[in-house]
Amino acid sequence: MEYILVVDDDPVSLLFMSSLLKRCGFQIVSAKNGLEALSILAENPNIQFVLSDWIMPEMDGIELCTKLKELEFDRYIFFVLLSGKDDQRSIIDGINAGADDFIVKGTDVKELEARVKAGFRTLELHNKITDKNQELDSAYATIRKDLDAAGDLVRQLLPTQTNFTGVELNYMSIPSAQIGGDMLGYMQLDPDHLAFYLFDVAGHGVSSALMSFSVQQSLSVVGGPSSIVKDINNNIIPPEDVIDKLNKLYISDDKIQLYFTMIYAVLNVKTGEVDYCSAGHPPLVWHHSQTEQAELIGDDNFVVGAFDFVEYKASSIQLNPGDKIWLYSDGITEAEKDNTQFSEDGLRKTIMDIHSHPTHLQTELLVNRVRTWQESDTFEDDVSVLAVEWKGYSKQEDDSCNTKLTTKVNAQFFR
Known part of the structure; x- marks a missing residue:
């Protein structure tokens, strides 16, 4: 199941974007600001995709993105910054904050759907790599244990x-x-x-x-x-x-x-x-x-x-x-x-x-x-x-x- 957390302080924009993405086949969870989004993510570990507005009270999109991209956050989040601004400076600021993509409000529905699906493909690849790394870590731990045992045997010789x-x-x-x-x-x-x-x-x-x-x-x-x-x-x-x-x-x-x-x-x-x-x-x-x-x-x-x-x-x-x-x-x-x-x-x-x-x-x-x-x-x-x-x-x-x-x-x- 592909979940998306949509974050926007404007109820109309939130409803519109949520409805649009639901029609594209995604499961939608909504939040009114960055603080509420953090709380929802803490309670729902299956959510790894966030589409967030830029300007919001209490915690804006840039602050939320920064929090989610910190090393101590418990999982990888694919973060898309949503903004009414379509200028180079805004895009640069969003990417520098750690955003994985940048979408301008009013973007064509087909383009929006394509970008979201591309984001989920990136998520899928990331999760596969993470699983493989965990398997490698487990295998390495086993090898290290065996090598320790071999080292003990050598000492006995x-x-x-x-x-x-x-x-x-x-x-x-x-x-x-x-x-x-x-x-x-x-x-x-x-x-x-x-x-x-x-x-x-x-x-x-x-x-x-x-x-x-x-x-x-x-x-x-x-x-x-x-x-x-x-x-x-x-x-x-x-x-x-x-x-x-x-x-x-x-x-x-x-x-x-x-x-x-x-x-x-x-x-x-x-x-x-x-x-x-x-x-x-x-x-x-x-x-x-x-x-x-x-x-x-x-x-x-x-x-x-x-x-x-x-x-x-x-x-x-x-x-x-x-x-x-x-x-x-x-x-x-x-x-x-x-x-x-x-x-x-x-x-x-x-x-x-x-x-x-x-x-x-x-x-x-x-x-x-x-x-x-x-x-x-x-x-x-x-x-x-x-x-x-x-x-x-x-x-x-x-x-x-x-x-x-x-x-x-x-x-x-x-x-």
């Missing part, structure tokens, strides 16, 4: 225990959105070896997060025929072979064009030897406890999942007690201020600056240092940082401590 025999680890993981493509982890392969890794899936959003979840699941299987970190004889698979297996598992095709950078390392907790493979990832930072210096190390391997012809190579380093290995994603080194990046060298220097603090505080100190530098608490990309300190091997400690994970929690996950 991150490790909680941070102390192993002779080793202390600490990390921070900060997704730039509800879910990100960064992931890190570590696991005890056997009583003498600890594996740790960090990878960064290209892009953002659901597809990157799903690949990150899948890669994490592939790495988390420590034993059995489906493990890629230990063979069927329970021997530890070298880092370069682990990454090669991941490359074969996640090689891109025409439908899925995702890849990731990664560092995977195995630490001998008794000797301090680290075997690692870096695949397209930013270099490790090796902090030397004896000299208090830090250096960038890494190999120039291809990313994972992009090419099927790649051969990966690994490297080894020998840690001294107190040395730390830092893994990180490029979200922290590529943080920007005034078109300048924090950089890998900036990260290396910061690690040297904070080395005297306890290991369990250093990742937070590092991230906060970057926040202060960029003068912003938020990051444009996912940020992940993992610090691994080898404390040295003690046979007494080994004899008194089993190799199961402890429950001490130093890691932090920030949204």
Whole structure:
């Protein structure tokens, strides 16, 4: 039903216009001035079309139009200003007040009917768009809820225990959105070896997060025929072979064009030897406890999942007690201020600056240092940082401590 509220203080004009529009098939409600019109609109939410005279007592047509076009009004009103004046200044004033159309009294009946019908077509289109927007808002709310749940699941995948025999680890993981493509982890392969890794899936959003979840699941299987970190004889698979297996598992095709950078390392907790493979990832930072210096190390391997012809190579380093290995994603080194990046060298220097603090505080100190530098608490990309300190091997400690994970929690996950 198409309702029109006709507003005019002249009873004759009001009756004439109402009768005319009724004959055109419209349902008419009338008001004598702007205040009465507001009251009628408040009681009749189905009315969205107003045809109002300009000059009226108490509240004229311009004032009424202004009220109805304010953002706090509860619905969209198609407003037609009716006037006895047919001059450019009057038309401009009416349109500037927010009127959708301007009709001069005495306009031909056919023209009046055509303009009113055009107004209702505009109303219909507006209402359809409003309904679609409400549907989109509802869908977005559902998606956001699902993403929040996915983010909670990702947090559950991150490790909680941070102390192993002779080793202390600490990390921070900060997704730039509800879910990100960064992931890190570590696991005890056997009583003498600890594996740790960090990878960064290209892009953002659901597809990157799903690949990150899948890669994490592939790495988390420590034993059995489906493990890629230990063979069927329970021997530890070298880092370069682990990454090669991941490359074969996640090689891109025409439908899925995702890849990731990664560092995977195995630490001998008794000797301090680290075997690692870096695949397209930013270099490790090796902090030397004896000299208090830090250096960038890494190999120039291809990313994972992009090419099927790649051969990966690994490297080894020998840690001294107190040395730390830092893994990180490029979200922290590529943080920007005034078109300048924090950089890998900036990260290396910061690690040297904070080395005297306890290991369990250093990742937070590092991230906060970057926040202060960029003068912003938020990051444009996912940020992940993992610090691994080898404390040295003690046979007494080994004899008194089993190799199961402890429950001490130093890691932090920030949204």
